[in-house]
Each structure stands twice: as C-alpha cells, then as structure tokens.
Amino acid sequence: MKIIAGLGNPGAEYANTPHSVGFETVDAIAAAIGAVWETKRSFSCLMAKGVFAGVPVILVKPQTYMNASGDSIAPVVKYNNATAEDLLVVQDDIDLPVGRLRVRKGGSCGGHNGIRSVIERLGTQSFARVKLGVGNDKRNVIGHVLGKFDPATRKIMDTVVAEAVKACATVLKAGAEKAMNEFNGWSAPSGDVAG
Numbered sequence: 073m074k075i076i077a078g079l080g081n082p083g084a085e086y087a088n089t090p091h092s093v094g095f096e097t098v099d100a101i102a103a104a105i106g107a108v109w110e111t112k113r114s115f116s117c118l119m120a121k122g123v124f125a126g127v128p129v130i131l132v133k134p135q136t137y138m139n140a141s142g143d144s145i146a147p148v149v150k151y152n153n154a155t156a157e158d159l160l161v162v163q164d165d166i167d168l169p170v171g172r173l174r175v176r177k178g179g180s181c182g183g184h185n186g187i188r189s190v191i192e193r194l195g196t197q198s199f200a201r202v203k204l205g206v207g208n209d210k211r212n213v214i215g216h217v218l219g220k221f222d223p224a225t226r227k228i229m230d231t232v233v234a235e236a237v238k239a240c241a242t243v244l245k246a247g248a249e250k251a252m253n254e255f256n257g258w259s260a261p262s263g264d265v266a267g
Contacts, residue, residue, distance in 0.1 A: 077132040077145045078162045079186040090206035091217040094162040097236045098131045117144040125241035141186040142193030159199040160243050168205025171228050171260035176201045177248040200248040202239045204232050231260045
C-alpha cells in the first residue's frame with residue numbers, strides 16, 4: 073500500500089492558488105482511477121482509495137491547513153503500518169519556475185512549512201516528493217502562494233498538474249530515481265511557459 077498526500081489548504085478561498093497544487097494533483101489521480109473522496113475526521117483529512125499505476129494507493133488531502141500537514145499525514149502512515157518509504161508527497165515549490173517539475177527523494181523541507189510539518193511528525197526526511205513549480209514573488213511570498221492564478225498561468229499549471237500525475241505514477245512503478253531522471257528536466261511546452 074502506497075500513500076500519496078497532496079499538500080494544500082482547505083476551502084474554496086484557497087482553490088486555484090499556488091499553495092494548493094498538491095490538492096489538484098491528487099484530485100486528478102482520484103478522478104483518473106475513479107476513487108471517491110471521504111471525510112476522515114480521525115485523521116483530519118479527505119481520503120480516497122484505489123489502484124493507481126497498478127499499485128494500491130491511499131490518497132490524502134490534509135484538512136489541517138498547510139503548516140500542520142504532518143498532523144494529518146503522519147497518523148495515516150502509522151495507522152496503515154506504512155513507512156516513510158511508502159509515502160509520496162505532492163507540493164508546490166516557489167524555487168521552481170512555473171512550468172517545471174522536480175522529483176526528489178528525501179532531503180530538507182527547503183523552507184516549505186507543509187513539508188517541515190510532515191518531517192517533524194514522521195521523524196524522518198526519507199519520503200519522496202513531487203514538486204510543482206509555482207514561481208515566486210520575493211517581495212510578497214505569502215501573497216503569491218495564496219493568490220489566485222491568472223488565466224495564462226492557470227493554463228500552464230493544468231499542463232504541469234497532468235505531468236505531475238505521470239511523475240507520481242513513475243515513482244510508484246519504478247521508484248523515485250527513475251522518476252527523477254525522467255521528469256527533473258521537464259518543462260511545459262514553450263509558448264506555455266512563464267518566467
């Protein structure tokens with residue numbers, strides 16, 4: 073059993089924002105495999121189960137708000153007798169330009185509060201991540217990650233989310249190293265890419 077957790081903030085006001093592209097990715101996986109989201113109050117999350125890329129998966133959307141994502145994800149991992157090796161986290165990354173993806177195996181939180189919370193609650197950094205580039209506004213980082221995508225960027229992010237789904241499938245089927253080789257140089261088709 074593998075667990076794919078998408079990071080984001082609950083509520084309509086946070087939809088279509090950089091900080092919720094993790095939610096968008098696991099939503100796309102759930103739609104592709106016909107999995108249905110259910111509220112799991114004991115884990116403070118929405119959860120869906122199914123088979124993705126030939127692997128039984130639990131999909132998780134923490135409803136704790138970003139900074140406490142680990143309060144939801146770590147108990148799901150432990151309850152299912154899984155380890156950090158069974159966990160894949162999908163997140164936004166302000167250090168990657170819009171239109172880029174990066175797969176990573178382990179490592180620090182890189183300043184991402186959701187990942188920091190997961191590391192703290194799991195007690196390890198050794199879980200894989202799929203990072204979706206959302207760009208950055210260094211003058212107003214919080215305003216950037218919580219602001220709505222403009223139509224042009226939204227179009228690019230739709231392409232990135234679809235590619236992130238493929239990256240997640242590759243991590244499950246072939247491992248993070250293979251996914252890193254395949255996706256870390258990927259960028260959305262030119263004409264789609266914004267700085």
